[in-house]
Amino acid sequence: PCFTKSTARGTIKEKPGFNAGEDAAALRKAIEGIGTTEKTLIDILTQRSNAQRQLICKAYQDATGRTLCDALEGDTHGHFEDILVALITPHPKFDCQEFIQAIKGAGTNESILIELFASRSNHQIKAMCDAYLAETGRALIHDLKSEVSGDFEKTLLILAEVHLTFSPKFFKTSSSIFPTVQILYEAGEKNWGTEESKFIDILCHRSVPQLRQTLVEYKSLSGKTLQESIEREMSGRLEEILVAIVKCVKSVPAYLAERLYKSMKGASTTESTLTRIIVSRSEVDLQDIKAEYKKLFGTSLYSDIEVRSIK
Numbered sequence: 001p002c003f004t005k006s007t008a009r010g011t012i013k014e015k016p017g018f019n020a021g022e023d024a025a026a027l028r029k030a031i032e033g034i035g036t037t038e039k040t041l042i043d044i045l046t047q048r049s050n051a052q053r054q055l056i057c058k059a060y061q062d063a064t065g066r067t068l069c070d071a072l073e074g075d076t077h078g079h080f081e082d083i084l085v086a087l088i089t090p091h092p093k094f095d096c097q098e099f100i101q102a103i104k105g106a107g108t109n110e111s112i113l114i115e116l117f118a119s120r121s122n123h124q125i126k127a128m129c130d131a132y133l134a135e136t137g138r139a140l141i142h143d144l145k146s147e148v149s150g151d152f153e154k155t156l157l158i159l160a161e162v163h164l165t166f167s168p169k170f171f172k173t174s175s176s177i178f179p180t181v182q183i184l185y186e187a188g189e190k191n192w193g194t195e196e197s198k199f200i201d202i203l204c205h206r207s208v209p210q211l212r213q214t215l216v217e218y219k220s221l222s223g224k225t226l227q228e229s230i231e232r233e234m235s236g237r238l239e240e241i242l243v244a245i246v247k248c249v250k251s252v253p254a255y256l257a258e259r260l261y262k263s264m265k266g267a268s269t270t271e272s273t274l275t276r277i278i279v280s281r282s283e284v285d286l287q288d289i290k291a292e293y294k295k296l297f298g299t300s301l302y303s304d305i306e307v308r309s310i311k
Contacts, residue, residue: 010283011290014049023048024059027068031075038080041072045087050283053088079271086279092127095120096135098276099128103147110148110237112276115259117159118244119252125160151196152237158204159245180206181217184226196238199230203245211249253288254296256281260289261297264308274305 023044030040045053060068072084086094095116102112117125132140141160148156180202187195206214218226227246230239247255256277263273281289293301 009285009287010281011286012046012049012282014052015047018048018052018055020052020055020059021063023056024063024068027056027060027071028064031071036075038076041076041084045084050087050091054090057088079275082271083275083279086275090131091280091283092124092131093135094276094280095124095128096131096140099132099140100135101272103143108147110152110240113144113148113156114237114241114244115256115276117156118241118248119255129160148237150238151200152241154197155200155204155238155241158200180210180214181221184214184218184229185222196234199234199242200238203242208249211246215246215249251288251292253281253285254292257289257293257296257301260293260301261304264304 026040027044030037044056048056057068060066060071064071068088069085072088073081076084089097098112099116102109102116116128120128129140132138132143136143141157144156144160145153183198184202187198202214203211215226218224218229222229224232227243230242230246234242244255247258259273260277263270277289278286290301293299293304297304
């Protein structure tokens with residue numbers, strides 16, 4: 001799938017009258033003075049675009065001989081440090097670092113992999129793969145193969161590779177979708193036993209407009225939504241990633257709003273999920289995520305984050 005990137009729906013815009021040198025000097029003063037002035041760090045880094053932050057980083061290093069990242073890591077701590085460092089990291093490198101975090105250590109964090117590959121556009125996935133190669137000297141796909149297995153691996157690898165071969169073939173008429181719908185129906189609901197490979201092939205290789213039409217036609221044919229069929233017919237990580245793809249076909253912002261809600265719903269907040277989604281979507285579609293959050297859960301994302309932070 002190729003999920004559309006729209007910068008118009010972000011919450012962060014470029015600051016008019018921007019001056020990288022002035023911002024770098026203010027940050028230096030906030031960091032090097034007696035006691036870090038957190039308000040200055042927050043005000044500057046949350047009110048500049050990522051491209052502007054890169055210019056601030058360069059100006060800071062030119063003036064001090066030290067990277068802004070090193071300065072922040074030496075002077076701030078915990079989740080506050082994490083979000084400030086995320087804000088000054090170029091988007092592809094940030095996704096790459098989240099990928100590395102997901103496969104690091106004894107166990108793989110599959111839910112992060114699912115989120116990254118289901119919600120990112122082909123352009124973003126390619127940029128993440130390029131950043132990974134630059135960072136590690138290895139192909140992301142090579143390392144991904146060593147972390148996952150089975151149909152879950154197959155699905156992730158197709159999503160990771162699709163940017164190399166993808167060419168949108170938009171549907172012309174609803175009738176052209178019917179063979180696809182029939183294949184899905186026969187691979188699942190209609191017959192005993194599920195042919196997972198057909199679900200994987202269709203959900204990973206069709207354009208979003210085709211898949212949206214497929215969801216409508218599938219419900220009309222089977223009486224169930226495709227998501228319901230996947231949940232009935234499959235289990236485990238394969239079920240999770242295919243359901244995530246279906247949700248992202250319908251609405252990436254709604255899918256990410258749900259991820260944010262779940263990250264705050266448990267006994268403890270998963271700050272890394274909050275940081276990843278809010279920072280990575282702040283110039284893409286965070287306005288839409290906020291709207292979907294309110295629609296789905298009846299409260300504002302802002303107030304829920306505020307309540308969780310107080311706890």
